[in-house]
Amino acid sequence: MIFIDDISSDNIYNILSSKAVHRACRKEGMYMRFTIEHLVKHFEKKEVLRDIDFTFESGKIYGLLGRNGAGKTTLFNCLNKDMKADGGNFYLEEGGQKRETVPDDIGYVLSAPTVPEFLTGREFLKFFIDIHEDKIEESKNLDAYFDYMSIAPEDRDKLLKDYSHGMKNKMQMLVNIIAKPNLLLLDEPLTSLDVVVAEEMKQILRSLKENRIIIVSTHIMDLALDLCDEIVLLNHGVLDKVDKTDMDSHEFKEKILAVLRDERPID
């Protein structure tokens, strides 16, 4: 999937707006919004996404919190256009201009890491840097990327098949952030990582949020509360923001639990 997306990276956005403009926007930190309007998806008779209507803003990490089976992965698959929605639409807005998303806008880190096992970490990384050469502003050497992800020097030339789950996850994350996507979708990214790697990943995500929109799906409330600037609940096929104002963390958790437990959607 990664490969197909990247082959088509000679995309409409590059044709319509020059890379120079794109970079200038980035440097100024142009405010960006991502809006989903009335998105619907069902499988046979099962209505998973009923009416997703929400606007995300750049500079924030959103925690997409929902129970198992709520439709988090389905929503991401629709946004990444791996799956066709049955209705509704979504678009990016930069400098007041609305436009459709193109593959280069989106980095999608899957919950189960998928890496080509027959390559070494270094070969895999080099491949991605080569195909995104035109989008990487300051080129770092490969080891600087590995340093950034805390992948030890002795692991960098090992085959990916010998990487641990956490290391594969880091590689997947790394190749998804190299091209600096506007929208970073992470599906349950930290759930199965050990505490040290999870903490490193959180730091990395925080360092990436400026000038982009990060949406992290999780079914773990404490993770969402710890990492995210906003909490968005996916419940009964709709998305709702939980307002944190004037609430201590206990009250806030209770409110989230009440919504997720209950049959009623949030007010």
Ligand SMILES: Nc1ncnc2c1ncn2[C@@H]1O[C@H](COP(=O)(O)OP(=O)(O)O)[C@@H](O)[C@H]1O
């Ligand atoms: N390709 C599919 N075909 C049929 N049903 C699916 C498919 N993908 C997901 N579902 C169903 O949609 C619901 C939401 O699944 P999913 O998006 O994986 O939830 P989550 O990621 O929140 O745990 C589940 O009931 C699941 O069985």
Ligand SMILES: [Mg+2]
């Ligand atoms: Mg899922």
